[in-house]
Amino acid sequence: MATAARPRGTASPRPRAPSPRPCALLLLLLIGSAAAADRPRQSPEALEAAAEAFLEEALAEAYEEVEVTARGLDGRLSLRPCNAPLEAFIPHGRDPLRASTVGVRCTGEAPWTVYVRTEIEARSSVLVAARPLQRGARLRRSDVSAAMRDVRRIHGQWYTDPQEVVGQQVRRRLRQGEPLTASQLEAPVLVERGERVLIEAGRGAAIRITSRGRALDDGRQGERVRVENLDSGQEIEGRVIGEGRVRVGF
Known part of the structure; x- marks a missing residue:
């Protein structure tokens, strides 16, 4: 019987290489993972x-x-x-x-x-309100106490020395145990508008003249305020130097 001729230029088909079995791939992955696990690493x-x-x-x-x-x-x-x-x-x-x-x-x-x-x-020992404090209160030594607080939770500058806060004025109501911070306190008003004040005039300690006056402005330590001299009726300007005291120059 005659056999069919193979067309020229047509290569005989080659057998395909067997592909890796899934179990073999899994074994390779497991071996790689085990090697990585055995490799020393930083704790x-x-x-x-x-x-x-x-x-x-x-x-x-x-x-x-x-x-x-x-x-x-x-x-x-x-x-x-x-x-x-x-x-x-x-x-x-x-x-x-x-x-x-x-x-x-x-x-x-x-x-x-x-x-x-x-x-x-x-945590550090900081100053806190020893009792509830109302707005405008002038701090006394008995108004503050020390307590341990986490300072990361305190917003603003806190205090440890009572001398830094005694005499200061509370700007808002404070709860008992609340830490005292710079934003909650301010210098007190030493001269109030309408109140009688002592007017001091002079240069240095050698010459000092005093007279009665009436404050026309509120003023804190070092601030300039207007006052009326009750003896002359003249309005002048001076600097607050203490509670109820204003100094003027001449």
Whole structure:
């Protein structure tokens, strides 16, 4: 029987190479994962400890009680172990008290840098209102007391020395135990409009003349106010130098 002739230029089909079986691919992935798991890596706990110790040391001298807790470091982080001491730093030179992130870097053979989120509690003894205080009240020593507070939660400048606040005037109502801050206090009004004042005139301590007057303005320490000289009826201007006292020059 005659056989059909193969057309010229047509290559005989080659057998296809068998494709890898799914189980073989899975085995390769497992082997690769096992090798990666066995590779030494930098301990995340060591990174957190370095960040916490750095901030605690930076704040220890300024505050009585400091507690720093590292947050949010990914436990799956895979870094080559550092063969040099870890270095912690505050990004962009921020105030340590307000630092929410601490950088930790390795300067060894394989350098790297990571950033660790932190939570800070810094407690100190600060002045607080010893009782409820009404707006306009002049602070006495018995109106203030000391209490431990987390200063990160205090907005504004706080006080530790009673001498800094005694005699100051409360700008708004304060609750008992509320920390005293600069924005809540102001210099008291020493001369009130319409009240009788003592007018002092002179240069230096050698010459001093006093007369009776009536304030035409409210005034705090060092402010200039208008007063009426009750002896002459003349309106003059002077500087408040004390409670109910105004000094004028001549």
